[in-house]
Amino acid sequence: MTSGLSEIFWTEQASLPLLLALQLLPLLGAAVVYALNERRTGVTLGKVFALGELLLCIVAVSHINPTLPALQLAERFAPLAYHVAVDGLSLLLLLLVALLTLLMTLYGMSRGMISPGRLFAVLLLAEAGLVGMLVTVNVAWFAAFSALELWSVVYLLRRWASSRAEILALSRFVQYQAFGWVLFAAGCLVLGWGHAEATGGRWSFDLFDLVGAIPVGKFQTAAFYLLFYGLAVRTPLFPLHGWLPNMAQHGLIAVAPALMVGVKVGIYGMMRFVLPLTPAAVETWQPYVVGFAMAGVFFTAALAFQQSNLRRLLAFAVVSHTSLLVIGLFSLHESGIQGAMLLAANFGLAVTGMWFIVGFVFRRTGTTELHELSGLFERIPFLAIAFLTFGLAIVGMPGTPGFDAAHLILEASIDQFGALPTVATALGNVAAAGFLLWAFQRAFLSQAKAGGHDVDRTLPMEYVVCGIALAAMLAIGFFTEPWLYLTETASQAAAARFVR
Amino acid sequence: MSLPLLSLLLFLPLLGIASIWLLPVRATRHVVAFTMLVTLALATAALVAYDPAGARFQLLERVTWIASLNIHYLVAVDGISVLFLPATALLFLGSLVASWNAVPDAPRLHYSLLLLFEMATLGIFCALDTALFFVFWELTLVPLYFLLGRWGVTGGSAHAATRYFLIMLAGGIPLLIAFVILATSQPVLTFDLTVLLGAPLPRATQTAVFLLCLLGFGVKVPLVPLHTWLPQFALAAPGSLTALIVGLKLGAFGLIRFAIPLAPQAALDLHWLLAGLGTVAILYGAVGMLAQSNLRLGLAYASICHVGLAVLGLASYTAQAAQGAVSLLLSFSVATGGAFVLLEFLRQRTGSTDVNALGGAAKTMPLLATGFMICGLAGVGMPGTSSFPGEFMLIISALEHHTGAGMAALFGLAIAAGGFLSLYRKAFFGPVSRAAVANASDLRPREWAVLVALIVMIVGIGINPGPWIEIVRPAAEAWAAGLGR
Incomplete structure (x- = not known):
């Protein structure tokens, strides 16, 4: 098995260490907004930093060459074991992180939350954590950034908690x-130790080193399980999803769940680290993982x-x-991996x-209980249509980015598992359409x-937030080609180490 | 080739939607009417530009859409699809005129969705790339969901809309899987119908593709037992919308265009399945019609019955059958669509289309009654109406290749005709006993104009079917030749 990893340094591709800038900008933003402490300028600056990060991501995308299988824009600083590099897949998610953070700052304004300055500082900190996880190729750094992001979300949940249920949801989280x-x-x-064993005592957590000294036998299985389950909790994957419903119901509405599940760093982590570092275990346990996932599609749909x-x-x-x-990911097929990452975004x-x-809706009605909501379409038609369109995107409706991605996953699934499991999986999607449409109805x-809530009309800022998200969604849906181009070679590289 | 006629046709409704939102709201109906008129003109231009003796696919436009998946924006027409374009445009125009004064609330949204639906429908008839076709196919669901859920006529319409959406979405899955199987079975991944038609597949793959397509299109046709959404839809939707969904036989078109030619060997092997499903639909629809007391439900069952005839005829895989099926489907667009439009007029006047709430309606509304009779007779294939040539060709083909099924079909059609006349008698003849019927006024000039246009088409095509059938003939022969018949 070849390691198949190569990298191109940033000096060959750009005049600036772009990835370092990507990581430092939100940190800097967080520090500045925190220092300004609830002044109006702090709120404005928060938005500026979020926008700047998005632009910087676009610049990074323009500097890489997605047709090369190598990781690009790489930076190394040996004393800290600092090693970052990106490919098309990580850039796709980086763009998403930056866009979502920008939308969240706009959203925070329109909701009129208390102490927005502090909120923006924490948001930018969480963004720094997410960006760090996406650019690093060192598992220890990944874990550290993950801790940073989790801490930010915990802080968010605690600082804006106002009831006992919220504290309970927080402790569960x-x-x-x-x-x-x-x-x-x-x-x-385990991975680091395995490397030390193989190289005579030199510990390393760097993906490039580890891939050359993959643990064997039981150690690989152990490493697979530890990494996989660690990420499965984060993702969250059935049956380890217990924290999410409570947090979603009682936690800080929208922002907290968006930070945790908006960007699928768990899935990304599996693609980046678990697949290359424990390939034999992945192939051994593939049927079980896929079986659980198929059960999860239906079980959680039934719960929904x-x-x-x-x-x-x-x-x-x-x-x-x-x-x-x-x-999609565990089909270990290039289309499946590409589809999974596109679908994740x-x-x-x-x-x-x-x-x-x-x-x-919550701001207007003070409730999200379905039996207390009614007739919202008449009052806020734009938000209603936007809600349904997002729902259809999840179902993989043509014209949304979900379609081509789901298409790729189906293709991989037919190839790897045959037609019947594929049909079953696709039916899971229809189940999802079922509960979303039912809720919509x-x-x-x-x-x-009669005597219901008097619902305000759509506000300009709400038009902006949903309009941007909708426009991005439909634009990507009808012009998928650049996104496929961005992710294709990287997906092939990720699938190349597995025998089809 | 000078003008991209088909692209103009497809994107014109989008232009109409933009104008709706840019112009003042009081102009909305007129903008929509104008858009639909121009669409009709363009569709007619496409029909004129089409040369029946020329190449198989004409007015072809190909633009790369998603290069890495080899998906193209590929549109063209052949003799099978070209007539559906003006028929679709006409049906939408008729539906608009029929609901002209029943201006819905939130008109901009309503008419935007209607135009989006028109665009998606036209796209279904033009698309030659299976992926593009699928996009249009699923795109029809969103506007229909809102049109039915938000503007339905009964309390349960939101429920009916959700149900319709889910059933159609589930039907889309086998279709998508069939297209993916087809695309991946080629040496190079391709969704291009013109390529797929020329590349024979292994028999087992063909069988899988055919069955998946049959399932996917069968939901839309609808074939028994996949028809359960239709009666509910017909009851919950306003007549102008039901006219569109029943008038446009997208499912049967899908069978002719994709299911059968893409898996010819499997289609020939499984002719008994197709014929059987068709026969069951004919008998079920006919008997189901006898049990109805609501005219809208009666027509819904009648349409199950008639589309069953098209499926049964198709199972003989002859050029004659294909020709008959296409002309029957086209005739239904006019006749059934027209009948539902007339029922909408009736519902607006009397508040119901249940025969128990009517009775003697011909006394107060003679014009409406006459028009409904003519549409209904066309629906049962009366000689001299537009349905007769198609029905005749289908029955001949069926009797020739599936004699038993053909006999059963004749029997079923006779029951359906009886069922229609019985419903008609209860609703339109007899003494007037209801105040709603006694006070109803007959057709107004606008509605009268719709009726005259319908009758001219039904009778005109019925008396002189030659030119229309000739447009279809070369394509139908090519279709049958692809099956080795």
């Missing part, structure tokens, strides 16, 4: 995430049908479609859009109840 993080860290230790709260329902929708991503955008709309299309 901390228990799960701490456990998942410890598993992942233990996996890293039972929900009476829109926020909880969306949480189960997330778990259901995340299972689909795992099926699509889901992130669509689900975040839906969380935003739920937040807007109850909350938006039903007759407005």
Whole structure:
């Protein structure tokens, strides 16, 4: 088995260490906004930093060559074991992180939250964590950035918590995430130790080193399980999703879940580290992982049908479609991997859009209980149509980015597992359409109840937030080609180490 | 080739949508009417530009859409699809005129969705790339969901809309999988129908593709037992919308265009399945019609019955059958669509289309009654109406190749005709006993104009079917030749 890893240094491709800038900019932003401490300029600057990060990401995309299988824009600083590099797949998610953060700063304004300055500082800090996880090729750095991001979300949940249920949701969140993080860290230790064993005592957590000294036998299985389950909690993957519904229902609406599940760093981590570092274990355990994921699609869809709260329902929708991503990824087929990553980006955008709309509805009605909502379509038609469009994107409707991605996953799935499991998986998507449409029907299309809430019309800022997300979604949906181009070679490289 | 006629046709409704939102709201209906008129003109131009003796696919436009998946924006027409374009444009125009004064609330949104639906439907008839076709196919669902869910006529319309959407979405899965199997079975990944038609597949793959397509299109046709959405839809939707969904036989078109030619060997092997499904649909639709007391439901079952005839005829895989099926489907667009439009007029006047709430309607509304009779007779294939040539060709083909099924079909068609006349008698003849019927006024000039246009087409094509059938003939012969018949 060849390691097949190569890299191109930033000096050959750009005049600046772009990845370093990408990581430092949000950190700097967080520090500046924190120092300004609730002044109006701080809020404005927060948005400027978020926008700057997005532009910087676009610059980075323009500097790489997606047709090369190598990781690009690489930077190394040996004393700190600092090693970063990106390919098309990580850039896709980086763009998503930057876009979502920008939308969240706009959203935070329109919701009129308390102490927006502090909120923006934490948001930018979380963004720094996410960006760090996406650019690093060192598992220890990945774990460290992951801790930074988790800490930001915990802070968000605690600082803006106002009821006992929220504290309970927070403690559940901390228990799960701490456990998942410890598993992942233990996996890293096993890998590092394996490297030390093989090289005579030199510890390393760098992907490029580790790929040359893959642990064998039981050690590889152990490393696989530790890393996989650590990331599965984070993703979240059925049956380790227990923290999400509570957090979604009681936590800070929209922002917290968007940070945790908007960007699928768990899936990304599996693609970047688990697949290359434990290839034999991945192939051995592939049927079980896929089997669990298929069960997860239906089990969580069935749970979603039972929900009476829109926020909880969306949480189960997330778990259901995340299972689909795992099926794509663990098909170990280039189309499947490409489809899974594209779908991950699509889901992130669509689900975040839906969380935003739920937040807007909550601001008007003070509730997200489905039986208390009615006739919203008459009052906020734009938000209603946006909600449905995001829902359809999750289902993989043609004209949304979900279509081509789901298409690729189906192709890989037919190739690897045959037609029947593929049909079953696709039916899971219809189940998702079922509960989303049913929720839509109850909350938006039903007759407005007498004595119900007097719902305000759509505000300009809400038009902006949803409009940007919708426009991005439809533009990518009808012009998929650049995105396929960006991710194709990287996906082939990721699948190349597995025998088809 | 000078003008990209088909692209103009497809993107014109989008232009109309943009104008709706840019111009003042009081101009909305007129903008929509103008857009639909120009669409009709363009569709007619495409028909004129089409040369039946020329190449198989004409007015072809190909633009690379997603290069790495080899997906193209590929549109063209052949003799099978070219007539559907003006028929579609005409049906939408008729539907608009029929609901002209029933201006819905939120008109901009309503008419935008209607135009989007028109665009998607035209796209279905033009697309030659299976991926592009699928995009248009699924794109029809979104506007229909809103049109039915938001502007339905009964309390349960939101539920009916959700159900329709889910059933159609589930039907899309086998279709998508069939297209993916087809695309990956070629040496180079391709979704291009013109390439796929020329590349024979192994028999087992063909069988899989054919069955998946049959399932996917069968939901839309609808074939028994996949028809359960139709009666509910017909009851919940306003007549102008039902006219569109029942008038446009997208499912049967899909069978002719994709399912059968793409898997010819499997289609020949499984002729009994297709014929059987068609026969069951004919008998089920006919008997189901007898049990109805609502005219809209009756027509819904009648349409199941008639499209069953088209499927049964197709199972003989002759040029004659294809020709008959296409002309029958086209005739239904006019006749069934027209009948639903007339029922919408009736519902607006009396508040119901249930025969128990009517009775004697011909006394107060003689014009409406006459028009409904003519549309209904065309629906049962009366000689002298536009349906007769197609129906005749189909029955001949069926009797020739599936004699037993053909006999059963004749029997079923007779029951359907009886069922229609019985419903008609209850609704339109007899004493007037309801105040709603007694106070109803007959057709107004605008509605009258729709009716005259319908009758001219039904009778005109019925008396002189030659030119229309000739347009279809070369394509139908090519179609049958592809199957080795």
